[in-house]
Amino acid sequence: MSESMRARVVVIGGGPGGYVCAIRAAQLGTGVVLVEKDLLGGTCLNRGCIPTKALLACTEALETIREAEEFGIKVGEPEPDLGAMIQRKNAISETLRKGIAQLLKANKIELVQGFGRLAAPDKVVVEREEGLLEIDTEAVVIATGSEPAQLPTFDFNQPSILTSTSGLELTEIPPRMIIVGSGVVGSEFATVFNALGTKVTMVELLDRILPTEDARISQQMKRILNKKGIEIYTETTIEEIVEYRPDGLKARLSNGEVLEAEKLLVSIGRSLNTKGIGLEEVGVELGSRGEIVVDDRLRTNVPGVYAIGDCVGGILLAHWASFEGICAAENAMGMESHLDSRVVPACIFTDPEIGSVGLNPAKAEEQGIEVKVGRFMFGGLGKALAMGKSQGFVQLVVDARTDVVLGCQVMGPHASDLVHEAALAIKMNLTAAQIGSTCHAHPTLSEAIMEAAEAVHGRCIHAAPTRK
Ligand code: FAD
Numbered sequence: 001m002s003e004s005m006r007a008r009v010v011v012i013g014g015g016p017g018g019y020v021c022a023i024r025a026a027q028l029g030t031g032v033v034l035v036e037k038d039l040l041g042g043t044c045l046n047r048g049c050i051p052t053k054a055l056l057a058c059t060e061a062l063e064t065i066r067e068a069e070e071f072g073i074k075v076g077e078p079e080p081d082l083g084a085m086i087q088r089k090n091a092i093s094e095t096l097r098k099g100i101a102q103l104l105k106a107n108k109i110e111l112v113q114g115f116g117r118l119a120a121p122d123k124v125v126v127e128r129e130e131g132l133l134e135i136d137t138e139a140v141v142i143a144t145g146s147e148p149a150q151l152p153t154f155d156f157n158q159p160s161i162l163t164s165t166s167g168l169e170l171t172e173i174p175p176r177m178i179i180v181g182s183g184v185v186g187s188e189f190a191t192v193f194n195a196l197g198t199k200v201t202m203v204e205l206l207d208r209i210l211p212t213e214d215a216r217i218s219q220q221m222k223r224i225l226n227k228k229g230i231e232i233y234t235e236t237t238i239e240e241i242v243e244y245r246p247d248g249l250k251a252r253l254s255n256g257e258v259l260e261a262e263k264l265l266v267s268i269g270r271s272l273n274t275k276g277i278g279l280e281e282v283g284v285e286l287g288s289r290g291e292i293v294v295d296d297r298l299r300t301n302v303p304g305v306y307a308i309g310d311c312v313g314g315i316l317l318a319h320w321a322s323f324e325g326i327c328a329a330e331n332a333m334g335m336e337s338h339l340d341s342r343v344v345p346a347c348i349f350t351d352p353e354i355g356s357v358g359l360n361p362a363k364a365e366e367q368g369i370e371v372k373v374g375r376f377m378f379g380g381l382g383k384a385l386a387m388g389k390s391q392g393f394v395q396l397v398v399d400a401r402t403d404v405v406l407g408c409q410v411m412g413p414h415a416s417d418l419v420h421e422a423a424l425a426i427k428m429n430l431t432a433a434q435i436g437s438t439c440h441a442h443p444t445l446s447e448a449i450m451e452a453a454e455a456v457h458g459r460c461i462h463a464a465p466t467r468k
Helices: 018-027 042-047 049-066 082-106 184-196 215-227 318-332 361-366 382-387 415-427 432-436 447-456
Strands: 003-012 032-036 110-113 115-120 123-128 131-142 146-148 176-180 199-203 231-233 238-245 248-253 258-261 263-266 270-272 305-307 346-348 353-358 371-377 393-399 405-412
Touching: 003 018, 003 115, 018 032, 018 082, 018 318, 032 123, 032 131, 042 049, 042 082, 049 082, 049 184, 110 123, 115 131, 131 318, 176 184, 176 258, 184 199, 184 215, 184 346, 215 231, 215 353, 215 393, 215 405, 248 263, 305 318, 346 415, 353 415, 361 371, 361 393, 361 405, 371 447, 393 432, 393 447, 405 415, 405 447, 415 432, 415 447, 432 447
Parallel strands: 003 032, 003 131, 032 110, 131 305, 176 199, 176 263, 199 231
Antiparallel strands: 115 123, 123 131, 146 270, 238 248, 248 258, 346 353, 353 405, 371 393, 393 405
16 A cells, blocks of 8 residues: 655755755755665765775875885885775765765655655655655656666676776775776776776777866876876777686777786766656656756756756766755745856866866867966975975966956866866956965965966966967
8 A cells, every 4th residue: 555745845866966955945944855765875975976085095095105205204015905995985975874864854854765756747656665655746856866887898797897886895906907988987996996006907989088178187197197007098999808707807909909807897977867767757858868858947848847966967976966956956946046057166086186167278169269378387386396296287268358267177186176266266257367366375285276377477476487
């Protein structure tokens, strides 16, 4: 027998899109039900952002110990224990999950554990262990996220084939690993396993690694990864797995070479969770990749049905999913909120890190905008040298006519934090001259942003002027 209830807003999916959306709707004073079939926090907290950053923090500590002598400290060769690192990662995820559960409770949000689907635009049905639950509602927000994309070339039942999810559960360090795909996820896994001592080979279909980043960053990062011992094949695919063994595999590349490894990790993108949740039946429009089509207020074509996060395609990032969640909640509650997609910082936690926001020079050119670019190298910055982290640069992109900041790319220490000064500048339509004339504390990494802003006008103090 099925039970029933009523709530003004029902959110399906408790990832960073869904749980943030639920909290915002509750803050606006309404009854909210959040439906989650698995763990609170979704991909981000359990299989994505947080687990990868927890492991990267371990390998950063490992590298710091290895470089100790540079800082005048004598230590022996450190011994990584991947099992212990995985336990630490799991404990961090658990702490954060408990935190979300407390926030839901404090905001009086009802959490329903089970698989949710749309039965009508104003009705959600949840399959729970204890039986069906029908929820009548005024607004539904779909926040079902995504899963690792799989290719028929690979047999994912083989122990040697990993996705980003199973790659985060290894407790033994594999001697060799092939990583298919050199985007954000592939590059972060390469950073972790290279530091652990695995011989990493990356195979990328396109002509450069990190293909969505600025070309200069891709080139420099390739040199840095090569120097660390990571082998990189670009414009190459895996043609066939010629042999699966219990302890490894042999893969034939499109250039004819055969590679052997204990593990092969597939990181070729995400497939969106939009099947089997009643969307077609209710008439919600889907795009060619299965993404839910929404407008800039996160409304689908069906009144009262909203969608946010990875399942709408586009920018697959946790903070963007949360922003979309806030916007959808406000619209569902009768406010008029729109997304501002000019400012979406994107960070890659390689060593060194990468942070980018807004337009890079190539994207500006595509849009027919004439730009000026100011660059500053971390090699010229006292704080970076003191930290022993002098690789990389800041690149500020401004409108050539107005000097207004349009974009920023940072590769270097704490790039993921530094890029937010430029994000705020873009949001507030600030100019390079305004950033350059803002006093920045010394010695800090943020001085690099000020110097890059001054470089736009050829007034950079700590870099020799470029010859005209
Ligand atoms: P998800 O986080 O996928 O959550 C969806 C939730 O919905 C899940 O909990 C799922 O169980 C639930 N669900 C699905 N279907 C149903 C249903 N029918 N009924 C009930 N519940 C359902 N992004 C960053 O910004 N920074 C990073 O550093 C970063 N690192 C990443 C590293 C990796 C390895 C990966 C894979 C991703 C990373 N991402 C990162 C991307 C980020 O994790 C996602 O963009 C983000 O989690 C999307 O949030 P979401 O709420 O849309 O979906």
